Amino acid sequence: MMHKKLTMLFSASVLCGVLAAGVPVANAQDINYNLPPAEEIQQRKDNRRNLTVSERVGRRIMSAFELYSEKEDIKGAIVELEAIEPREAFDQAYVDRFLGNLYAADNRIEDAYKRVNRAADADVLGWSDQASALKLAADLSLQLEDYRSALNYYGKWLQFTGEGNGDVFLRIANSYYELRQFDKVIRPADLAIQYYEKPNKNPYVLKVASYYERKMYNDAIKVLESGLEIFPAEKSWWNQLGMIYMLEEQLDKALQTLEIAYLAGYFEKENQFKALIQLYSNNGISYDSARLMVNHLNSGDIEKTARNYQSAASNFEMAREYSRAAEMYGLAAKLADEREDRAEYYRKKGTAHLRAQEYTEAAQSYLEAIDQGFDELGPVYMSLTEAYFYQNNFNEALKYVQEAQKYDGQRRNARSWESYIRSKASNRGISL
Structure with missing residues (x-):
């Protein structure tokens, strides 16, 4: 590709060029987007006078061009051109432009930048060569991350060519x-x-x-x-649009957009799945939120962490899927790093089992919470009382309701429960 470009630049004219008429220079930070009309551009072309390289310089240029185009010897062509000592401004600009292109082909970008910029700034090349020099000066500036210079030369190119x-x-x-x-x-x-x-x-x-x-x-x-x-298939844009809708709190549109992206298979990152999960939760679609979290925890799209399992659990709770909530709290507890977090997850697991009327599992979870050092024992003892009572295990229920009475916040309720437990046991002929 570079070979073709160099050939076109060189063959434009070895022996002729044009002296530029005054062309307005665009400020580096203030590009003039009002392009000159075609008539004005044509007039400028017609007004540029022809110049030629000297015979001495022309021979060396032809030799360099043959090395490059016929033998593909870029380094040899560079050596040939570097040996030239131009005396005239046009000769210098022409050598700079050609040498700059060769440096670029040889990946010597900074050297190319200096040569091409000097050729462009001289503003003595032929029309097409000058346009190419301005464009290449801008492109090389961009490649070197000299953005102000790039803007300067792109602005000049726009005004020079009107294109x-x-x-x-x-x-x-x-x-x-x-x-x-x-x-x-x-x-x-x-x-x-x-x-x-x-x-x-x-x-x-x-x-x-x-x-x-x-x-x-x-x-x-x-x-x-x-x-x-x-570009309806630009998958990242669907995700971006959904996220920005969220920033603007347009949650209905965010949900609709991310659902489309999800169903089209455009999700690739964990945060994309989690954004849709959160939107389902925020819009009161708790079951879908929990289901989606579990599906992508299992598939590996979302990292298996205590927090993520806890998210699934809480959404299952809101959807009144208490057994599944308990399962998720159990997985969260196993992954929790801190003892106090494990204790909290086991307590929540127990409560979910209790709501699901899974009393044996509830009691086991509450006991695990106690073993993990759960701080607020009074409420846990009351929950244990309830779990054992509904198993008809009145002895254990009485044991924990009496423990609960040691805590001010539970004492009144616990005494009522104790009377209730004793009454139920008595009715069934059980001595406590």
Whole structure:
């Protein structure tokens, strides 16, 4: 590709060039997007006078070109050109431009940058050669992350050629973004969209980034919505749109958008699955929230952590799926690092079993919470009382209700329960 480019640049004219008429220079930070009309550009072309390289320089240039084009000897061609000592401005600019292209082909980007910039700044090359030098100076500046220089040369190229070019406008937008001048990204990005013959997603990406950095989330939403009409299969945009809807608290739209992305198979990251899970929970769709969490914990899309299992458990509880909630609390307890967290998860597991009328499992979970050092024993003793009572294990129920009476917050309720337990046991002929 570089060989073809160099051939085109060189063959434009070894022996002729044009002296530029005064062309307005765009400020590096203030690109002039009002392009000259075609008539004005043609007049400038006609007004440039022809120049030729000297015979001595021309012979060395031809020799270098043959080394490059026929023998593919880039380094040899560079040596040939470096030996030239031009005396005239046009000779120097022509050698600089050709040598800069060879340096670029040899991946000597900084050397290429210096040569091509000098050739472009001299402004004495032929029309097409000067346009190419300005464009390459800008592209090399961008490659070296000298964004101000890139803007300078892209601006000059626009005014010199009068050409609307999608790639150039995109690179201008990118340069402003890299300079964190986010407000200046939008105009060139819009022009890139306008001038690309085939739709290109990158100007949309830069516009979204510009608005996002400035917290202009509604504008970012509009860009993504319009972009998805053109690129409906751009999976990352569906996720981004859903997330920004969430930032704007448009939860219905966020849920709808992320559901589409999920069903289309566009989720790739854990946070994407978890965002949809959270939206289901926030919208009161607790069962789907819990089910989705469990499915993707099992598939490995979401990391198996105590917190994630606890999320599934709490949503199953809200959906009144108490047995499944208990199962999830048990898994959370096994993964918890801190003793106090394990104790809390076992207590919650016990309560879920109790609500599911799984009294044996409830009692076992409450005892595990006590073994793990659960701090607030009074409520746990009352829960144990209830679990044993409904197993008709009145002796254990009495034992724990009496323990509960030692705590001020439970004493009154515990005494009532003790009377109730003794009454029930008596009715069944059980001596306590």
